[in-house]
Amino acid sequence: MTKSDLNTFRAGPDEQGRFGIFGGRFVAETLMPLILELEQAYEAAKEDPAFEAELENLQTHYTGRPSPLYFAERLTEHFGGSKIYFKRDELNHTGSHKINNCLGQILLAMRMGKTRIIAETGAGQHGVAVATVAARFGLPCVVYMGATDIERQKPNVFRMKLLGAEIVPVTSGTGTLKDAMNEALRDWVAHVEDTFYIIGTVAGPHPYPAMVRDFQSVIGIETREQMMAAEGRLPDTLVACIGGGSNAMGLFHPFLDDKDIEIIGVEAGGKGVETGEHAASLTGGEPGVLHGNRTYLLQDEDGQIIDAHSISAGLDYPGIGPEHSWLHETGRVSYVSATDSEALAAFQLCTRLEGIIPALEPSHALSHVGKIAPTHGPDHLIVMNMCGRGDKDVFAVAAHLGTDIEG
Amino acid sequence: MGSRIEERFSETKAAGRAALVTFVTAGDPNMEDSLALIKALPEAGADLIEIGMPFTDPMADGPAIQASSLRALEAGQNMIKTLAMVKNFREGDSHTPIILMGYYNPIYIYGSQRFLDDAKAVGVDGLIIVDLPPEEDQELCVPALAMEMNFIRLATPTTNEARLEKVLTNTSGFVYYVSITGITGTAKPDPDAVSRRVALIKAKTDLPIAVGFGVKTPEQAKAIADSGADGVVVGSALISVMQGHMKRDGKAASTMVPAVTDLVRSLAGAIVN
Numbered sequence: 001m002t003k004s005d006l007n008t009f010r011a012g013p014d015e016q017g018r019f020g021i022f023g024g025r026f027v028a029e030t031l032m033p034l035i036l037e038l039e040q041a042y043e044a045a046k047e048d049p050a051f052e053a054e055l056e057n058l059q060t061h062y063t064g065r066p067s068p069l070y071f072a073e074r075l076t077e078h079f080g081g082s083k084i085y086f087k088r089d090e091l092n093h094t095g096s097h098k099i100n101n102c103l104g105q106i107l108l109a110m111r112m113g114k115t116r117i118i119a120e121t122g123a124g125q126h127g128v129a130v131a132t133v134a135a136r137f138g139l140p141c142v143v144y145m146g147a148t149d150i151e152r153q154k155p156n157v158f159r160m161k162l163l164g165a166e167i168v169p170v171t172s173g174t175g176t177l178k179d180a181m182n183e184a185l186r187d188w189v190a191h192v193e194d195t196f197y198i199i200g201t202v203a204g205p206h207p208y209p210a211m212v213r214d215f216q217s218v219i220g221i222e223t224r225e226q227m228m229a230a231e232g233r234l235p236d237t238l239v240a241c242i243g244g245g246s247n248a249m250g251l252f253h254p255f256l257d258d259k260d261i262e263i264i265g266v267e268a269g270g271k272g273v274e275t276g277e278h279a280a281s282l283t284g285g286e287p288g289v290l291h292g293n294r295t296y297l298l299q300d301e302d303g304q305i306i307d308a309h310s311i312s313a314g315l316d317y318p319g320i321g322p323e324h325s326w327l328h329e330t331g332r333v334s335y336v337s338a339t340d341s342e343a344l345a346a347f348q349l350c351t352r353l354e355g356i357i358p359a360l361e362p363s364h365a366l367s368h369v370g371k372i373a374p375t376h377g378p379d380h381l382i383v384m385n386m387c388g389r390g391d392k393d394v395f396a397v398a399a400h401l402g403t404d405i406e407g
Numbered sequence: 408m409g410s411r412i413e414e415r416f417s418e419t420k421a422a423g424r425a426a427l428v429t430f431v432t433a434g435d436p437n438m439e440d441s442l443a444l445i446k447a448l449p450e451a452g453a454d455l456i457e458i459g460m461p462f463t464d465p466m467a468d469g470p471a472i473q474a475s476s477l478r479a480l481e482a483g484q485n486m487i488k489t490l491a492m493v494k495n496f497r498e499g500d501s502h503t504p505i506i507l508m509g510y511y512n513p514i515y516i517y518g519s520q521r522f523l524d525d526a527k528a529v530g531v532d533g534l535i536i537v538d539l540p541p542e543e544d545q546e547l548c549v550p551a552l553a554m555e556m557n558f559i560r561l562a563t564p565t566t567n568e569a570r571l572e573k574v575l576t577n578t579s580g581f582v583y584y585v586s587i588t589g590i591t592g593t594a595k596p597d598p599d600a601v602s603r604r605v606a607l608i609k610a611k612t613d614l615p616i617a618v619g620f621g622v623k624t625p626e627q628a629k630a631i632a633d634s635g636a637d638g639v640v641v642g643s644a645l646i647s648v649m650q651g652h653m654k655r656d657g658k659a660a661s662t663m664v665p666a667v668t669d670l671v672r673s674l675a676g677a678i679v680n
Contacts (some may be wrong), residue, residue: 029565032541182466294515
């Protein structure tokens with residue numbers, strides 16, 4: 001399938017929860033009735049103006065939406081080409097785009113009468129957002145987090161504890177995000193009656209990829225309006241980083257049918273895709289089935305999942321949302337990668353030139369912006385999703401730069 | 408002519424007892440020791456053998472089977488070796504049904520049709536693929552049935568009556584009733600609840616029903632057999648025994664096979680009575 005074959009890129013998923021061959025519902029039978037129930041509840045909520053109104057009210061007064069669209073003047077000067085705008089989702093309450101999805105899902109959990117929340121987290125941004133909404137709505141919350149990630153994301157672990165969440169260290173497998181997701185799924189199977197699983201990205205069994213995308217699409221919807229107000233036209237290029245791909249899908253989806261707009265997803269290249277130590281599922285992986293969906297995965301020739309590597313714990317996942325896999329195969333979105341050291345350089349550059357400390361995740365996107373901006377003129381408009389702030393990363397960055405900030 | 412699985416359940420039914428279904432992971436702790444163990448199971452009383460195809464991310468399994476999968480993978484187990492083990496077993500035993508159990512991805516990567524062809528050729532009788540619910544039947548279930556390979560489906564405590572029909576539609580060989588809402592080898596099944604569910608499923612199908620996921624002791628096995636189940640599945644408990652008989656170099660101690668077969672014997676003995 002090529003992009004010329006399609007009238008729209010925004011119609012998916014189909015009734016089987018598929019985007020082309022990707023997506024689906026590859027889960028154990030115990031979860032299947034629950035997933036069908038969730039799908040029904042979500043479809044009903046979408047049609048309910050009261051649900052929409054409550055979500056919008058929380059977005060405005062709790063999250064602080066709309067997030068600004070900011071003209072990054074000094075980076076624009078520095079790169080000497082395209083005009084660069086940041087969609088400032090790092091200014092949201094809790095410091096990233098993750099809250100957009102968590103508010104939507106917890107409202108759904110309440111509608112479904114669920115009384116217990118579980119989640120997985122890698123960098124801890126999603127975990128913090130889940131713990132936050134659980135505190136706000138008074139529901140007990142258990143967050144599964146790889147033991148390795150707990151060690152490298154201590155500030156977020158403490159934040160979650162302050163918010164009242166129980167953090168369960170996951171030592172099974174290799175103790176990272178994929179294992180945390182396995183463990184959350186195991187918890188869910190054992191507590192199907194009362195528990196709602198808030199998945200943090202556009203992956204997992206249908207309806208999660210579509211549902212999380214819908215909750216994150218507020219990013220792209222606002223960007224359209226704000227760009228029209230700022231420049232009187234739509235942008236030429238969109239850039240966002242991709243781990244599972246929720247911030248990127250949120251920005252991209254409302255623009256998918258504007259076929260003149262170039263859309264670029266930036267995966268984590270780790271130490272370089274050629275080294276094998278990376279998290280670039282599309283660039284360096286193959287289609288497979290994990291965590292309820294068919295999508296591109298990092299895996300060996302026997303179908304065993306390979307650990308991802310990235311300087312950013314939030315991108316450190318061996319899969320990607322199924323809709324991204326489909327957009328990759330149809331060619332509508334281009335997927336590239338940026339390495340750890342490129343992200344680190346962009347992190348420092350943005351901090352010094354814009355006074356914005358970005359998270360390491362969008363630093364990957366910014367690194368790519370730095371590659372393409374000089375190739376265009378000032379009439380070319382780029383929007384990059386600044387999906388998280390870097391406070392959580394300062395310890396890790398200090399370690400990479402060889403600075404001892406605790407001493 | 409029925410499949411080996413159907414024949415075996417007819418035999419145990421005629422003998423007035425439930426079948427003992429044992430689960431071990433292929434290649435745990437290594438291919439050689441694993442094959443020796445599997446070959447020893449029928450004589451100890453295993454009526455059907457489930458062989459786990461190891462996967463890095465066994466989402467429906469508890470700690471014992473997770474660890475077992477990782478041990479097998481570390482020792483170099485893969486799909487080709489698992490099929491070779493079945494072939495080797497079949498050369499000495501043409502009666503005991505072999506069921507491969509696991510997750511879809513290693514099969515998908517091997518190639519679904521190639522997998523079915525090769526599995527059939529080495530004498531695999533049935534498949535249990537945990538993450539292929541009826542909604543994904545076109546992936547492997549329908550092609551498997553077309554080749555007369557049994558596709559055994561899981562029914563669970565969350566499978567309601569309307570859904571049960573959907574679950575039973577493409578199921579063959581037997582129905583695997585998951586006795587708990589949870590992962591393998593964790594919670595203890597409640598025989599009364601199991602008995603009610605087994606009766607419910609029996610009202611809708613003539614297929615034998617095997618019950619598993621939390622059965623560990625001969626007493627529990629007997630209680631499940633008495634609940635009306637046609638088969639009792641034991642896995643994690645066998646693997647836990649194996650774990651106590653492994654040496655530091657990853658090889659099985661000479662005591663491993665006898666220790667596991669002792670448990671199998673006592674399980675088999677319990678459900679005969």
